[in-house]
Every structure is written in structure tokens, then in C-alpha cells.
Amino acid sequence: xxxxxxxxxxxxxxxxxxxxxxxxxxxxxxxxxxxxxxxxxxxxxxxxxxxxxxxxxxxxxxxxxxxxxxxxxxxxxxxxxxxxxxxxxxxxxxxxxxxxxxxxxxxxxxxxxxxxxxxxxxxxxxxxxxxxxxxxxxxxxxxxxxxxxxxxxxxxxxxxxxxxxxxxxxxxxxxxxxxxxxxxxxxxxxxxxxxxxxxxxxxxxxxxxxxxxxxxxxxxxxxxxxxxxxxxxxxxxxxxxxxxxxxxxxxxxxxxxxxxxxxxxxxxxxxxxxxxxxxxxxxxxxxxxxxxxxxxxxxxxxxxxxxxxxxxxxxxxxxxxxxxxxxxxxxxxxxxxxxxxxxxxxxxxxxxxxxxxxxxxxxxxxxxxxxxxxxxxxxxxxxxxxxxxxxxxxxxxxxxxxxxxxxxxxxxxxxxxxxxxxxxxxxxxxxxx
Numbered sequence: 448x449x450x451x452x453x454x455x456x457x458x459x460x461x462x463x464x465x466x467x468x469x470x471x472x473x474x475x476x477x478x479x480x481x482x483x484x485x486x487x488x489x490x491x492x493x494x495x496x497x498x499x500x501x502x503x504x505x506x507x508x509x510x511x512x513x514x515x516x517x518x519x520x521x522x523x524x525x526x527x528x529x530x531x532x533x534x535x536x537x538x539x540x541x542x543x544x545x546x547x548x549x550x551x552x553x554x555x556x557x558x559x560x561x562x563x564x565x566x567x568x569x570x571x572x573x574x575x576x577x578x579x580x581x582x583x584x585x586x587x588x589x590x591x592x593x594x595x596x597x598x599x600x601x602x603x604x605x606x607x608x609x610x611x612x613x614x615x616x617x618x619x620x621x622x623x624x625x626x627x628x629x630x631x632x633x634x635x636x637x638x639x640x641x642x643x644x645x646x647x648x649x650x651x652x653x654x655x656x657x658x659x660x661x662x663x664x665x666x667x668x669x670x671x672x673x674x675x676x677x678x679x680x681x682x683x684x685x686x687x688x689x690x691x692x693x694x695x696x697x698x699x700x701x702x703x704x705x706x707x708x709x710x711x712x713x714x715x716x717x718x719x720x721x722x723x724x725x726x727x728x729x730x731x732x733x734x735x736x737x738x739x740x741x742x743x744x745x746x747x748x749x750x751x752x753x754x755x756x757x758x759x760x761x762x763x764x765x766x767x768x769x770x771x772x773x774x775x776x777x778x779x780x781x782x783x784x785x786x787x788x789x790x791x792x793x794x795x796x797x798x799x800x801x802x803x804x805x806x807x808x809x810x811x812x813x814x815x816x817x818x819x820x821x822x823x824x825x826x827x828x829x830x831x832x833x834x835x836x837x838x839x840x841x842x843x844x845x846x847x848x849x850x851x852x853x854x855x856x857x858x859x860x861x862x863x864x865x866x867x868x869x870x871x872x873x874x875x876x877x878x879x880x
Contacts, residue, residue, distance in 0.1 A: 452631050456569045460562070461586045463626045465593040467525055467558065469619020470532070471601030472612040473594075474708040477695040479609040483539055490692055491815025493544060498688075498808035500552035501559075502801050512561035512794075517568070518630040520561035525624035527554030532617035536610060554620075560796030563776075567784055567792060568633035579784065580727040584777040591720030591773065595713035602709015663794040666787070671848045673786050673795070679739065679841055680779045681802030683746055686834050687768055688807045689814050690750065693826070694765065700823060701759045711762060715769045722773030730778045735853075738778060739845065743838045745771045750831035754824040 472479065480490055512520035531551035538544055566583060570576045597619070601612045667674050698708055722729075730738050745767040752764035780796060787795045810833070818826045 453569050460566050463623050464586050464590040466619045466623035469597050470616040471597050472616050474598050474602045474712040475605035475609050488815040488819040491811045495808045495811030497548040498804040500549050501556050501804040504556035516632050517561045517565035520557045522627045524554045524558035525620045525627050529617045529620035536613040559800040564792040572633040580777050580781045584723050584726040588720040588724035591716045595716035598712035599709045606706040663791045676779050676782050677799040680799050681806045682837050683775050684803030685806030689830050718766050719769040719773035722770045726774045726777040742771050750827050754827035
């Protein structure tokens with residue numbers, strides 16, 4: 448393939464990221480659930496089950512991306528996200544919403560990891576892997592700007608009809624499907640970079656999948672720094688979802704009209720977009736440890752600020768979470784990818800997303816029960832204390848990681864390009880001194 452063929456992936460990647468999440472329902476979805484009979488505990492159970500579904504699907508779909516191709520994975524993701532929104536639009540009640548969430552979970556799982564892995568492989572094949580943080584940050588920034596526009600429109604549409612926002616939300620992923628058809632794979636698939644032929648039977652495919660996931664899990668288990676970053680990303684992502692489902696009840700409690708919900712969500716996304724756009728600069732400025740501490744502080748402070756000040760002004764505290772949302776993915780994923788062989792990138796990134804879903808899925812029933820039985824302030828404080836404990840344990844563990852894990856071994860550097868042969872197992876010397 449030519450560099451020109453691959454360079455087309457770059458603009459398609461940005462267009463895909465804008466369209467695949469063109470969801471108008473986000474600023475009013477909790478109100479839609481309430482309108483259809485769900486209480487706060489039901490909301491957290493529904494989303495907890497969604498998270499569990501993603502956990503069960505995350506790694507297998509990551510293997511689909513690594514073995515069958517990132518392009519195939521992204522096509523399937525867009526198709527299922529559009530279908531899931533259609534199921535939601537015609538559904539009424541918990542059971543139908545759960546079916547929609549399962550369809551969406553399959554779509555999200557196919558998307559997770561495959562998108563960033565396709566971008567990284569494309570840049571590596573073009574000799575530009577050092578541009579990953581900048582290009583990924585720019586793409587996420589554009590995505591968040593588009594989300595801001597869609598959520599602003601969603602608030603206006605939602606003031607007229609909650610269900611109409613769900614119908615309109617099926618359009619963006621359908622357009623993303625068209626864009627995805629033009630993606631070009633970077634490097635060989637079906638064992639990308641492994642030098643292996645594509646599995647010719649289901650049994651052979653299953654063995655190949657098992658070998659890939661086994662190698663990826665062993666890599667993460669042995670590499671303390673990669674394992675730590677995956678855990679850190681899991682806590683940040685999972686805890687952000689706690690507060691996400693409280694945004695709309697909180698805004699209603701402080702007196703904001705539904706029409707304003709979309710504008711508030713739009714402002715959040717614009718702020719997150721700005722943070723994502725300059726993620727690489729912040730990482731360089733604050734340094735390895737300073738950036739991690741900043742992310743932890745920004746994640747904790749909004750919970751206590753909103754609990755202490757129940758007023759419209761308190762919604763500004765959420766900007767801390769939005770900064771983490773914009774910064775964490777390009778920064779933390781870059782730190783994971785630099786240690787990971789090309790044939791395992793999507794699967795390893797899927798393990799990170801799996802961790803975030805698992806963290807939320809395990810804690811969702813408790814958070815839902817507290818939210819239903821306690822006041823808004825008490826629920827926020829409870830979340831803050833739980834998050835301090837989790838992040839405190841992680842920061843303690845970070846300080847105990849041996850220095851050797853912070854060095855990218857030459858054996859890994861030599862196998863980073865996706866067009867080169869890479870072993871199915873990560874060499875021992877890349878993991879241990």
C-alpha cells in the first residue's frame with residue numbers, strides 16, 4: 448500500500464470520530480428514563496448491566512480488531528451504534544432499554560481500542576508514530592466540539608420531545624459507517640505483524656484469538672507500569688460515570704430549565720475539547736508524575752464542590768471532570784502504546800476500557816442505592832471519599848514501580864512498526880531486566 452492510501456485514514460479518522468458519537472439524547476436521557484418509569488436505582492442498575500456487557504465483550508472484540516482488522520471492527524461498531532439508537536427510539540420500559548444497551552455495548556466494544564490502534568498503526572507505517580498524541584488529541588478535540596454542538600441541539604429538541612432526540616441520534620453513526628468503508632488497514636491482519644497467515648477455520652481462529660489474548664494478558668500482568676496505567680484509567684473512567692448520571696438531576700435540582708441542559712453539556716464538551724487539544728503540551732509541562740497527580744485532583748474536587756454548594760454556579764465544578772475526560776485518553780493511552788507490540792495494541796487498549804467498565808459495573812449498585820436513599824450532597828460526598836481511597840492506593844502503588852519498567856526496551860522498539868514481524872509473545876527481556 449502507498450503512503451497516500453494510508454494518509455487518507457487520517458482525515459477519515461477525524462470524520463469518523465465526529466459522526467460515530469453524534470448523539471443528541473445525552474443531555475436529557477435521564478429525564479427520558481424517568482418519564483418511562485425508571486428511578487435512580489434503576490438507572491444505575493441499567494448502566495451497570497451495560498458496563499458488565501461491555502466487560503464481557505471488550506476483549507473478544509479487541510481480538511476481532513487485531514485478527515480480522517481494525518477497519519472491520521470500526522464498520523461493525525458504527526452499524527451497531529446506529530441500530531442500538533433505533534431500538535432505544537422504539538422502546539418503552541426497563542427491558543426494552545436493556546436490549547438497546549446490549550446492542551450499544553457490542554458497538555462500543557468494537558469501537559473501543561480499534562480506533563486508536565488504527566490511528567497508531569497508520570502513523571507508525573508512515574514513520575510518524577511520534578505524532579500520535581498530537582493527532583489523537585486533535586481528533587478527540589474535534590469530536591468533543593461536535594458533541595457540544597449535538598448536545599446543544601439535543602437540549603432544544605428535548606424541550607419539545609425526549610424521544611425525538613433518540614431518533615435523530617441514529618443518523619450520525621449511520622454516516623460514520625459510510626466513512627469507515629474507506630479505511631485502509633495499516634499492516635497485515637489476522638495476526639498483524641506476526642507473520643502468520645489468516646486463520647482458515649473457526650477452530651483455528653479461536654486458537655489464534657486465545658493465543659493473542661493470552662499473550663496480551665501476560666504482557667499486562669508482567670509489565671507493572673502498563674498494568675498501573677490501565678488501572679488508573681479504569682478508576683478515572685469508572686468514577687466519571689458515577690457523576691455523569693447525576694448531572695441532569697443535579698441541574699434540575701438547582702433550577703435549570705431542560706432547554707439549558709444541552710447548552711451546559713455543550714459547554715462541558717467544548718472545555719473537554721480544549722483540554723484534549725493541548726493534552727500533549729500539558730503532559731510535557733507537568734512531567735510524568737505531575738500530570739498524574741493533576742488528573743487525580745481534578746477528578747476528586749468537583750464531587751466535594753458540588754456537594755457543598757448546591758446552586759447553578761456549582762455546575763462549573765464539573766469542568767474538572769471534563770478536563771480529565773479530555774486529557775486522560777491521549778496521555779495515558781500514549782504511555783501504554785509505547786510499550787506494546789503492534790499485534791496487541793487493540794487488545795491491550797481494550798483491557799483498559801474493560802477495567803473502566805468493570806470498575807463502574809461493580810460499584811454501580813452501591814452508588815445507585817446511595818443516590819436513591821440519600822440526599823444529593825450525601826451521595827456526592829460518598830463518591831468523593833470512595834474515589835480518594837481508590838486513587839490514594841494507586842498513587843502509593845505508582846511510587847513502588849521499579850525504574851526498569853519506565854524504559855522502552857530495544858526489543859520492543861524494534862517491533863513497534865505494524866508492517867514488521869512481531870512475535871506472538873512479548874520477549875521476556877522487554878518485561879524484565
